[in-house]
Amino acid sequence: MRPPLSLLQARKLHATLLKSGYHGDAYRCNLVLRAYARGGALADARGLLDLMPSPTLVSYNTVLSGYASSSTPGLLDAALCLLDAMPERDSWSWNTAISGLARAGRTRDALRRFLQMTHTALVPDAFTYSIVSPCCGVDLGSARQVHARAVKAGVFADACVGTGFIKLYAELGLMEDAGKVFDCMPLRDLMSWNVLLDCGVRSGEAGSCMKEFLSMTGCGVQPDEFTFATVLNGLAELSAGLEAMQVHSIILKSGYLKDLFLCNSLLDLYGRCGYIDLAKKLFDAMLEKDVVSWTAVISGLAACGYQADAFDIFRQMLKAAMLPNSFTFGSIVSSCADVNDLGSGRQCHALVVKHGLELVPIIASCFVDMYSKCAKMDDAIRMFEIMPQRDIISWNAMICGLAQNGQSARSLELYDEMTQLHYESVTPNSVTFVGVLSACSHAGAVQKGCSYFTQMVNDFHIEPISEHYTCLIDLFARAGWLDEAEEIISNVPFKHDAVILGILLNGCRKYGNLDMAKRFAKRLLVNNPDNASAIFLLSNMYIANEEWSDASKLRDAAISSGTHKVMGNSWIDVGGQVQCFRAGSSPDAQFEQIYDVLQQLQLMMVDTDKLVTQINPLCTYINCE
Template structure:
């Protein structure tokens, strides 16, 4: 076959390959790539870009690695478009380390490369690293675009970095991207999630156009800040402007109604939900149950609950807590038994509700059975569950059990102390109450010291903060050292940061937070080599960050996904659809 014919053929194959990828038929694209190779043709850079994009669409990490090997053999790895696709593929497949290695190897990087890496970090829950990349990008003279700013703002929102968000906002205005609807929506989101609703509102009202996501973000922001009435007013304004609400909007509106006990507004929203066809959505259904329960209308809550095609743990929790709130402890226990029969795994909120139900009807034996289930499911170290156990045993007259649970708790808050002291008072245990009070003073001294260390650290008085920690009696208090380390990052004190990190890396060598804090200090000081050394040390010790998890609903069934995990039986079909 003549060279010209081969070239013509590969162009034709590439055109077909691109169409498959564009139409979301990644599996067919992969099959076509195999066929190209069987025909004896050599893939070019365009071929490799499309195939890597197909791997990214499928989440096919191993296939992507195999194609990467072929790319290296063909000498195409240095091509910027191929490099960008590889960085993107590894990030989307959950292998952020491979993505980072490819990023560092690239001889030249354009704005797409940087955007891909920033968004990849955000997706993997590494918001702080995404912000560091943004700083590095600017130092190298690469101009950000709208996609960059969306990624940076999402990073700020994920780590509640309000000041970084404000700095990015200034750059957005200077570069003229403030009129972009996606950038505007991301600005509203970061301000709302950081609790600065005044800033969110200023961005919102100046946007030239707003879509449903922007309105929903504002509504959810007001709910989060305890401004339920404002959220409902915004919902009404949204409807006046003929913006059609989606399921997330209705969840926000129902949460607003629940927060201010607005039963009639909730019923009106329910009617609209039925009209819009969202009543079969599991998240909307759960919010309806929750709203009616919190508004004290358990009959309405039960009706919605009975009509739902499936129930998740959140729905069950709403029903159980609602019955407890309405003084129907026995009904709450019956629901819990039904929940167990249906195979729904309880969480900490479930157990808190059930223990409160036991306490309200003095059901000691049922409480002990629940306690055993808590131990088996691993929730016994949760402070909220522990508080409820102490309270249940105390109200059911078993102070010995209450004291045993209290002593085993890894930490205590004000509610813990109130529960145990209230139990002592209820049962006339004066001497025990006095001993507990002395322990309270000791614990509150530690809390007060932590707050003083935090204040001194933020003010830049790092040596004074360090001396205060060293003066504390007893065992080293890790939270205080960690607060000082965070202050070292703020003020760029690398020397002290190293010394402080050593204190608690010996105390808690398996806590990923400490490695991240030290890594961030090096990164902020521009010392990438030491930053990477910390990451290497973390991996060598087998210390991993918490895995990212997400959920989607398909045909009223909730599916859970873990970052980098390909175990779902319909993974190929799901990625193709996405």
């Protein structure tokens, strides 16, 4: 087969044909037209086509293909004009024009040309339907019509046609119809299975992905990297760690474990499911690691409470000269926030500044959250104020941080300021109102809290979740509106948990409502018989009310059942290491030294007090003199 002409060769041949008078030779002219079309010299191609005394269908289709595939504005319309002017057309002509319109996003025009084609003697082929099906978009009526025509034309023997309709129905949210198309396909290749799996996961039906995957392998179709990536994505949404291990073993047997993307997907999945040991083993075994690999294992460790290990991996990442990205810093800063590690958080801040990422919204929001949780509100406010762009995450971090640190009034002012911006990207969400209601609760602003709750439901159409009701109940319980809090508990559309009942029980203790406390303590202890906080809180209320017998019975019952009060813990950062103190714990050697120092300080304070007692009369005498 002769290789295609280059653009220079085409121009030489064109000149030769003109000089020798052979410009009517259709074969040679078609070679030149093909070279012009491939080289983008479409003006020359059209000029030659117009000079040809008897252009063939191939001649027209060659120029038409060049027009339709060009990204130059206006040439697609030139292709349509040429299509209309052609003395004859075949399926190639129509398919070329329709595919050009589809690529340009002119889906309505593509469907219009498809219908125009059906009114000719030509019958759309499998390629036509594979082009047209994605053009139906969200128009279910057009999708049904095109589907019916494809069934009537009998083109489903081509797997590409069925695959296109699976994607079409999935995008319309009709996964059941997509499944029916798949079941009726006479031939299902790897692409068909991959599209079905991907559409299922994207449509929120990740639960069926493992079932479809097993059906696929049972039919003898060998999965590829895309298959495994799709299945792992679905399992990650379900936090299905055991199934992930099974897929991991299949990936290993199939020889795809060298694929970096799959390894990163497994790392992320194991981290989400809490299988940290598996994640670390896989990470250590990986021959190639990129920033996604490091970030996945760091975020997994941090999310599961292994902050020290997360920092260790982060240090290894820096030593390996791997440049952290915004997600890496976001994970490590969030880890500092979770354990109130201000020192490490400041070190990360310095490193972020060094890398020029301080003002990236996701990182800046993490710093606002970290400083807020470490009670450094001045730093949190400074970070928030220097942000050039603030998304809803940034606003939420600041609103919630102020509410948690006793600055309820400023928190509510900030919320009002945010809502006055009227930015589409900064619309209050569920997290926003948790912070707002919490601020109202700590400020004792009952009326405001009720107003904000109503605004959330009526103005922003946010469905209240348990956290919102918890804040509302806390708002009433703190203010002494115990009957109103009880009414909300009776009407919440979900099962009462220990937190909600505990909040009201604490309100009863604060305001001395022993009768209500008894009712809710019984309800709480039915589902949580070992809830030490409720038992001892109610016992203390009995004691405060001088009901010694009931208090003694309750405590004796708790002791006999093995219920123990949770001991309090305190942490202090000494020399970069966090030391833990627990009430009632037996002192070790270091604690004995601490107690010795405390005793010495106490003695010094006593001596100082005696000295002040002796000096004061002398000072009085001198002043009198």
